[in-house]
Amino acid sequence: MWKSVAYKEWLKIRWFFILSTIFGVLAVGYIFLKVQYDFKFNDPNNYWYVLLFMKVKYFSILKFVPLIIGFAVSVTQYFPETVDKRIKLTFHLPINENKILLIMMLFGTACLLASSTLLTLIFYVLSTIYFPVDIIIPALISITPWLLSGFAIYYLVAFIILEPMWKYRLFYLVFASAIFPIFLESSIAGGFAPVNMSLAVLVIGLSISLLFSGYRFRKGEQ
Amino acid sequence: MVKLSRYFLVVIAVIGFAIVIPKFYWMAFEKPIRSPFIMWSCIDNDFMITRSGDGLKRTSRNLEKIGETLTREEYEQKLPFLYVRQLLMNGTMPDSINGVDIDTHDISQRRTTFRVRPKEIHSPLPTLYPLFESQSRRANLEMPKDFFRITWRMEFIDAESNKINEEKSRMFSAVLYKRGFKFPAKSINGLPTTRKSCDEGYLVIDSKDQLFHVKMIEAKPFVEKVKIPNGLKFKFIKCVDFNTKLFYAYLFSTDNHLYILTQYDYELIKFPIENINPELNEIKIYGDLFNFNIISVGVGFLKSDILDRDYKLVDQYSETWEVIDEQIEGKVAKFLFPAEIKMTNKKSDFIKFNVETNKPFNWLILSSILAIIHFIILKRGKDKLTKHVIDLGIIALTGIFGFIAVNIFPNKFYD
Numbered sequence: 136m137w138k139s140v141a142y143k144e145w146l147k148i149r150w151f152f153i154l155s156t157i158f159g160v161l162a163v164g165y166i167f168l169k170v171q172y173d174f175k176f177n178d179p180n181n182y183w184y185v186l187l188f189m190k191v192k193y194f195s196i197l198k199f200v201p202l203i204i205g206f207a208v209s210v211t212q213y214f215p216e217t218v219d220k221r222i223k224l225t226f227h228l229p230i231n232e233n234k235i236l237l238i239m240m241l242f243g244t245a246c247l248l249a250s251s252t253l254l255t256l257i258f259y260v261l262s263t264i265y266f267p268v269d270i271i272i273p274a275l276i277s278i279t280p281w282l283l284s285g286f287a288i289y290y291l292v293a294f295i296i297l298e299p300m301w302k303y304r305l306f307y308l309v310f311a312s313a314i315f316p317i318f319l320e321s322s323i324a325g326g327f328a329p330v331n332m333s334l335a336v337l338v339i340g341l342s343i344s345l346l347f348s349g350y351r352f353r354k355g356e357q
Numbered sequence: 358m359v360k361l362s363r364y365f366l367v368v369i370a371v372i373g374f375a376i377v378i379p380k381f382y383w384m385a386f387e388k389p390i391r392s393p394f395i396m397w398s399c400i401d402n403d404f405m406i407t408r409s410g411d412g413l414k415r416t417s418r419n420l421e422k423i424g425e426t427l428t429r430e431e432y433e434q435k436l437p438f439l440y441v442r443q444l445l446m447n448g449t450m451p452d453s454i455n456g457v458d459i460d461t462h463d464i465s466q467r468r469t470t471f472r473v474r475p476k477e478i479h480s481p482l483p484t485l486y487p488l489f490e491s492q493s494r495r496a497n498l499e500m501p502k503d504f505f506r507i508t509w510r511m512e513f514i515d516a517e518s519n520k521i522n523e524e525k526s527r528m529f530s531a532v533l534y535k536r537g538f539k540f541p542a543k544s545i546n547g548l549p550t551t552r553k554s555c556d557e558g559y560l561v562i563d564s565k566d567q568l569f570h571v572k573m574i575e576a577k578p579f580v581e582k583v584k585i586p587n588g589l590k591f592k593f594i595k596c597v598d599f600n601t602k603l604f605y606a607y608l609f610s611t612d613n614h615l616y617i618l619t620q621y622d623y624e625l626i627k628f629p630i631e632n633i634n635p636e637l638n639e640i641k642i643y644g645d646l647f648n649f650n651i652i653s654v655g656v657g658f659l660k661s662d663i664l665d666r667d668y669k670l671v672d673q674y675s676e677t678w679e680v681i682d683e684q685i686e687g688k689v690a691k692f693l694f695p696a697e698i699k700m701t702n703k704k705s706d707f708i709k710f711n712v713e714t715n716k717p718f719n720w721l722i723l724s725s726i727l728a729i730i731h732f733i734i735l736k737r738g739k740d741k742l743t744k745h746v747i748d749l750g751i752i753a754l755t756g757i758f759g760f761i762a763v764n765i766f767p768n769k770f771y772d
Binding site (some may be wrong): 155178179180181182183184187188233254263264266267269270273274280303306307309310312313314317320322323324325326327328329332333337341343344345346347350351 | 358359361362363365366368369370372373374376377428480481483484485486489500501502503504506514516517519549550700701707710715751755762765766767
């Protein structure tokens, strides 16, 4: 059964997911296109110096990429379910309703994990061409909260979309506005080192939030 | 599971509101606290004080006691080393001070300014540094092609190829090893910039808290072990490039004392002052022909110690002022919020959950009121109170944050 649910989810999100991931890959490609250009027109040692001592982040355009991917996947996966309350058909399947929601959430999470892993791998491999680990590790520390923001926005958007009452959707939006900016705080490279683990725990906590609004949806809260 | 997801949401919302609501509160009500500007006058042997706020007020320690102020010109004449150009322009520069003939070249040679803030220490520090050629026979310094790190050995990495320069790495590592350096380095301190008068390399602390001076002279390593008293450990070293060329760096020890390391003879001189802690307070050090003025500015206090050129204590000044917690806005905050979470901190470049709990439990009053209001709402709704015990507990403990959180996620379950 879970395979069928996963296939249904894939049909909904595939194009947006693939396109947004391609967009992410292109963004990473652009970063290194710019790095090689700067290496060519400025001496590499001066470029390293700027990264190490002038607090410049060569990867800063990645900041909103996971957010865009997470948002696109969440909207394409959950919004169609609320049109004419289609998700009610899914709830009529011979499988526990919470389990179905969790399968949907896990499928989306797996897709985001795949796209985040791909982007991180490309970013890491290309970084090793130009930079030593002393520059790459702080960069990876800095992109971690941005990657987590992709998961956070995915869970928050799903949570808000599945809520049946507009009043509470607005409340949840206030809640999301309070918690989400943490992931995008401005910081120098490596500045997120003390907090990344806590942010990961926060995201895990958010992951089951859609069970709550999904419950209210299927109980027909008006 | 659904109930559990609600409690997860409530807890996360409490965290979010504990960040956002106090932030908005302080944006609306915080008042700037301006610390006074303190300088030492070698003319009057007195502390000159500038206070901003309701108009600029220039005075001195002695004049302030009798409620007198100084005009701008009078003030500037008391600080001839700070306002050299202005006094020369006005023709009011004295010919001699304290029996010493004044030469503007000497003034500029001896004048030094130094500042360090806690943020410089609490920051992700680089682990790669450029090692300049100290005797390049060029007028200007040039950025080297490679950068070094000191881990299990001293490694030079070429920026062009991103590869380790094995020959150079082995040469420097061998010399460090022979001088008794214990790898890896705990801290590497220098001036990694070409914008300095000359290069004096780096002061490096090894894993056993030994201090070494490392530089490169004609492409060869120069390593000098600095003799330091037993048990002395440095938590922060900041190298300087002053015209005087009298010392390499200001060194701050773990027991909150300040040292300088003299150039060439590597003498460690301890300043006779206490509680100099750059991890917590901003430290400013002004030097001139006659004195050093060491200023510590922290939360609600300022301390200035004056030393003469023989590093003997001349005078001290300290002042305290009302901190934000003692102001009316701070007291109100203690009633409103059980705690505040700040992701950023003025004293750190790191992002983290800085939780500041309000210890005087004044917030319990508001928390109790909110818990009672919630209780009344539940009573009116004729819902079973047993279902809401945890919510009431959350409100009692987390006050306004919990009250909002439990109400935006309705505790309504059909079972």
